[in-house]
Amino acid sequence: MKRTHILVCTGTGCASAGSFQTRDALLAELAKRGLSEELDVVETGCMGRCDLGPVSMIHPDGTFYKNVKTAEIPQLVEEHFLKGRRYEKLLPTDPETQHLVKTQADFTFFNRQLRIVRDNCGVINPEKIEEYIARDGYLALGKALTQMTPEEVIAEIEESGLRGRGGAGFPTGRKWGLMRKAPLHPKYVVCNADEGDPGAFMNRSVLEGDPHSVIEGMAIGAYAMGAHQGYVYIRAEYGLAVKRLHIAIEQAYRLGLLGKNLFETGFDFDLEVRIGAGAFVCGEETALMRSVEGRRGQPSPRPPFPAQRGLWEKPTNINNVETWATIRPILLKGAEWFASIGTENTKGTKVFCLAGKINNTGVAELPFGTTLRQMIYEVGGGIPNGKKLKAIQTGGPSGGVIPEQFLDTPVEYETLQKLGSIMGSGGMVVVDEDSCMVDFARFFMEFCCDESCGKCPPCRVGTRQMLLILERICRGEGEPEDIAKLEELADMVKSASLCGLGQTAPNPVLTTLKYFRDEYEAHIREKRCPACACRELVHFEIDVPLCKGCSLCARACPVQTIERLGDQKKFIIHQEKCIHCGACFDVCKFDAVKKTSPGIPVPA
Amino acid sequence: MNLDELKKLKEKAQRQVALREGHKKYRVVFSMGTSGIAAGARDVMTTMLDEIDKRGLDDVEVAITGEIGLVDVEPIIRIEEAGGEQVTYAKVNAADARKIVTEHLEKGKVVEGLAVGKAKK
Numbered sequence: 001m002k003r004t005h006i007l008v009c010t011g012t013g014c015a016s017a018g019s020f021q022t023r024d025a026l027l028a029e030l031a032k033r034g035l036s037e038e039l040d041v042v043e044t045g046c047m048g049r050c051d052l053g054p055v056s057m058i059h060p061d062g063t064f065y066k067n068v069k070t071a072e073i074p075q076l077v078e079e080h081f082l083k084g085r086r087y088e089k090l091l092p093t094d095p096e097t098q099h100l101v102k103t104q105a106d107f108t109f110f111n112r113q114l115r116i117v118r119d120n121c122g123v124i125n126p127e128k129i130e131e132y133i134a135r136d137g138y139l140a141l142g143k144a145l146t147q148m149t150p151e152e153v154i155a156e157i158e159e160s161g162l163r164g165r166g167g168a169g170f171p172t173g174r175k176w177g178l179m180r181k182a183p184l185h186p187k188y189v190v191c192n193a194d195e196g197d198p199g200a201f202m203n204r205s206v207l208e209g210d211p212h213s214v215i216e217g218m219a220i221g222a223y224a225m226g227a228h229q230g231y232v233y234i235r236a237e238y239g240l241a242v243k244r245l246h247i248a249i250e251q252a253y254r255l256g257l258l259g260k261n262l263f264e265t266g267f268d269f270d271l272e273v274r275i276g277a278g279a280f281v282c283g284e285e286t287a288l289m290r291s292v293e294g295r296r297g298q299p300s301p302r303p304p305f306p307a308q309r310g311l312w313e314k315p316t317n318i319n320n321v322e323t324w325a326t327i328r329p330i331l332l333k334g335a336e337w338f339a340s341i342g343t344e345n346t347k348g349t350k351v352f353c354l355a356g357k358i359n360n361t362g363v364a365e366l367p368f369g370t371t372l373r374q375m376i377y378e379v380g381g382g383i384p385n386g387k388k389l390k391a392i393q394t395g396g397p398s399g400g401v402i403p404e405q406f407l408d409t410p411v412e413y414e415t416l417q418k419l420g421s422i423m424g425s426g427g428m429v430v431v432d433e434d435s436c437m438v439d440f441a442r443f444f445m446e447f448c449c450d451e452s453c454g455k456c457p458p459c460r461v462g463t464r465q466m467l468l469i470l471e472r473i474c475r476g477e478g479e480p481e482d483i484a485k486l487e488e489l490a491d492m493v494k495s496a497s498l499c500g501l502g503q504t505a506p507n508p509v510l511t512t513l514k515y516f517r518d519e520y521e522a523h524i525r526e527k528r529c530p531a532c533a534c535r536e537l538v539h540f541e542i543d544v545p546l547c548k549g550c551s552l553c554a555r556a557c558p559v560q561t562i563e564r565l566g567d568q569k570k571f572i573i574h575q576e577k578c579i580h581c582g583a584c585f586d587v588c589k590f591d592a593v594k595k596t597s598p599g600i601p602v603p604a
Numbered sequence: 605m606n607l608d609e610l611k612k613l614k615e616k617a618q619r620q621v622a623l624r625e626g627h628k629k630y631r632v633v634f635s636m637g638t639s640g641i642a643a644g645a646r647d648v649m650t651t652m653l654d655e656i657d658k659r660g661l662d663d664v665e666v667a668i669t670g671e672i673g674l675v676d677v678e679p680i681i682r683i684e685e686a687g688g689e690q691v692t693y694a695k696v697n698a699a700d701a702r703k704i705v706t707e708h709l710e711k712g713k714v715v716e717g718l719a720v721g722k723a724k725k
Binding site for chain 1: 605606607610611613614616617618620621623624626628636637646649650653654656657665666667668669670
C-alpha cells in the first residue's frame with residue numbers, strides 16, 4: 001500500500017509547462033530519499049487550471065500545488081513528503097478571498113463546479129483502463145447491453161433532456177431515434193473531436209483525461225442506433241489526445257470491451273480513429289464525413305442529413321465528444337437525476353473554457369443556468385490587474401460578443417442566441433477595457449477567412465471583403481459608408497453561405513456593431529481607437545516631469561527614436577520615426593510613457 | 605468479458621484508486637520528526653503499509669506529521685477514527701505495528717498494552 005498518491009496533471013496545458021519533467025524529477029527525488037515505496041506518482045488528465053501549470057494534487061490530504069517546476073521538487077519532497085507539512089510557496093491564492101488555498105476543496109474555482117463529464121479528469125490515470133473501471137467504467141455499457149433494449153436506451157436519453165454539446169443543442173435522444181429508424185445498413189457512429197475554435201479546449205481535456213468515457217458512450221450509442229462501426233475524428237494537433245485515445249481503444253479491445261460479442265450478448269462494435277489535418281471547416285458534419293472517407297473536407301448541402309445519407313451514403317450519427325461522454329453518467333444514475341440539473345430548457349452541465357483576460361484560466365464544468373457573472377467573477381476569479389470587463393465572446397469565431405450589461409444572463413442555448421451570440425462549444429473569451437472591439441472582430445474574421453474552404457463564393461469572397469474593410473478601419477482608413485457595407489456583406493454571407501462556417505462567420509462583426517458601434521465610428525470618423533489598441537492610431541509620448549531618466553525606454557526602442565532631451569536627465573520620443581510598437585510603454589516603470597489615441601477632430 | 609467479470613475487475617481495481625476517494629474511517633498519523641525518524645518510525649510505517657496492503661484494508665489512510673513532543677517514547681503513532689476515538693500508541697516497533705493493523709484497524713479493538721492515550725475527537 002502507498003500512503004500518498006501524487007497526481008501530476010499531464011494534460012497539454014501542464015505538459016507544455018513541463019509536467020513530464022516534473023514527474024521525472026519527482027520520481028528521481030523520491031527514489032533518492034528512499035520514499036518510492038510509500039508514495040505513488042500518477043499521471044492524470046487535465047485538472048482545469050491550465051494557467052497554474054504544472055499543477056499537482058496530493059491525496060489523501062487534498063493539497064493542490066501550482067507551478068510545480070523541477071527546481072522546486074527537492075524542497076517540496078522534503079517539506080510535504082518527508083516532514084509532512086504543506087510547502088506554502090507552491091500553494092495557490094484564491095483571487096476571491098486572497099487566502100492561500102490549502103486543499104482543492106477550499107478553492108473557489110473548484111468548489112463552485114459540478115463535475116459530471118469531467119468527473120474522472122485529473123483523478124485517474126487515463127492510460128490505465130483499470131482506473132477507469134474502478135470508477136464504474138464500462139458498467140453503463142454492460143447495463144445497456146444486458147438489461148436494456150435499444151429503444152429503452154434511446155428513451156432514457158430522450159427523457160434526460162440531453163442536448164448536443166457541439167453547439168446547436170439538438171436533442172440527442174431524438175437524433176438517435178431518427179437514426180435508429182433509418183432503413184439503410186450498415187450504420188455508423190462518429191465522434192466529432194475536431195475542436196477548432198480559438199479559446200476552446202474542453203474536448204481535448206476530456207479526451208486526454210478520460211478517453212474511455214467517450215469510447216463507452218459511443219458503444220452505447222451504437223447499440224441504441226444499430227451501428228457496429230464507429231470513428232473518432234480528431235485533429236492531428238491534439239497529439240496527446242490522439243495518443244491516449246489509441247491506448248484506450250487498444251486496452252478496451254484487450255479486455256473485450258470493444259470488438260466482437262460484447263458482454264456475451266452478440267453485439268459487435270469496432271472503433272477507429274481518423275486523424276484530421278486541422279481544418280476548421282471539418283468540424284462541420286458534412287465536411288467531417290468527407291474527410292473521414294479520405295476525401296477533401298468540404299461541406300455539402302443538407303438535406304440529405306447524415307442520419308439519412310452520411311458516411312459512404314449510409315446512415316450516420318455524429319455527436320460531439322462531450323455529448324458522448326455524458327451518456328455514461330445518464331445511464332448509471334438515471335434520466336431523472338440528469339434532468340434535475342440545469343434549467344427548464346437545457347439539462348445537465350457544460351464544460352466551459354475560460355480564456356482571455358481572466359484570473360482563473362482553464363476548464364470548468366458548470367450547470368446550465370449559471371450566469372455569466374458567476375462564471376467570470378466567482379469561478380473565473382475576475383479580471384486581472386483591476387481592469388474593467390468589456391465583453392465576453394462566446395462560441396468562438398461563430399459566436400458573438402456579449403457586453404457587460406448582460407452579465408446576469410443565465411447561460412443556455414436560447415439565452416445566448418437571443419443576445420446575438422451562440423453557445424458553440426462553450427469557449428468563453430473575456431475581453432477587458434484594453435481590447436479594441438473592431439480589432440477583435442477583425443481577428444475572428446481573419447480566422448474565418450483563412451479557414452473558409454473556398455467551395456462557395458459567399459463565404460470565400462464575402463469573408464475576404466469584410467476582412468479588408470475591417471483592416472482598413474483598424475488602420476484609420478475607414479470610410480463613412482463602411483459600416484453599412486459591412487452590414488450588407490454580413491447579411492449576404494450569413495444567408496447565402498453553404499455551411500455553418502460562413503453562416504455564422506459574420507456574428508462577431510454583427511454583435512460588435514450592435515453593442516460597440518461607437519468604437520467603429522470613432523475609428524472611422526475621428527481616426528481614433530478608444531481602447532488605444534490599434535497600432536496605427538496610437539500615439540506615445542513621454543510625460544517629462546514623470547521621467548526619471550533611467551533610459552530603459554531608449555534602450556528598448558527598436559528604431560532608436562527616443563533620445564535625451566538636451567543635456568537634461570530626461571527623454572523624449574521623436575515622433576517622425578516612431579513605429580507605435582509600444583516597447584517603451586511596456587518597459588517604463590514610472591508610468592511616464594503615455595499612450596493615447598488623440599485622433600483628428602471631427603469637422604463641424 | 606461479461607458483466608460479472610467486469611464487476612470483479614472493478615473490485616480489484618478499486619483498491620488502486622481508493623486513496624483518491626477521500627473520507628476514510630481510519631487515519632493513521634506517524635510522528636515523523638527527527639526523534640521519530642531516529643527511533644525508526646519510517647521502518648515501522650513501511651511495515652504497517654505492507655500489512656494494511658496484505659489485509660486489503662481500504663478504509664485507512666496513512667499520514668505523517670512533525671514532532672509531537674514526547675521524544676523518549678518515539679515512534680509514536682496516532683489513530684484517528686472518523687467521528688470517533690483518537691488513540692495514541694507509543695514506542696511502536698514493527699511487530700507492534702502489525703498487531704495494531706490486525707487488531708485496531710481490522711477488528712476495531714484498541715491494543716490496550718500499547719495505547720498510551722485516548723481522547724474523544
